[in-house]
Amino acid sequence: FGGIEALPDWLGNLSSLRRLYLSGFGKLKSLPHQLQLLTALEDLTMQGFHEIEALPEWLGNLSSLRRLCIRSCKKLMYLPSVDVMRSLSKLKRIDIANCSQLETRCERESGPEWSKISHIPRIYIYILMI
Known part of the structure; x- marks a missing residue:
């Protein structure tokens, strides 16, 4: 099962969309560019983007x-x-789960990505331990 390889272009036209759950994009190496047009989006969940190494500046x-x-x-x-x-002034919560590299890089005080999220009121990092 390879998953979906692209989002439809019309997704960017959903300017009033407030909540989006994306899953099954395991082959994509970047977030779909249409997402940057969803300026009313309040809640974004992205799951199973196995090839993405960095979230975009947009x-x-x-x-x-x-x-x-x-x-x-x-x-x-x-x-x-x-x-x-920090420009995402309404961002009040970030959840990171089952993303071992990012989890390590977001460790409180010591992780290189910590300064990027330290201002967010609610930070949840779920580390899977076996």
Whole structure:
């Protein structure tokens, strides 16, 4: 099962969309560019983007974003820049689960990505231990 390889172009026309759950894009190496047009989006969940290593700087265009949930993104290591993350002034919660590289990089105080999320009121990092 390879999953979906692209989002339809018309997705960017859903300017009033507030909640989006994306899953099954295991082959994509970047987030679909149409997402940056969804400026009313308040809740974004992305799951199973196995090839993405970095979230794009245009994530800052999602000015209404209140919650960002990132799950099962095996290679994800980098969030957008500190300036971009801080520009998301409505972002109140970030959840990171089953993203081992990003989890390590977001460790409180010591992780290289920590400064990008430290201002967010609710940070949930779920580390799977076996």
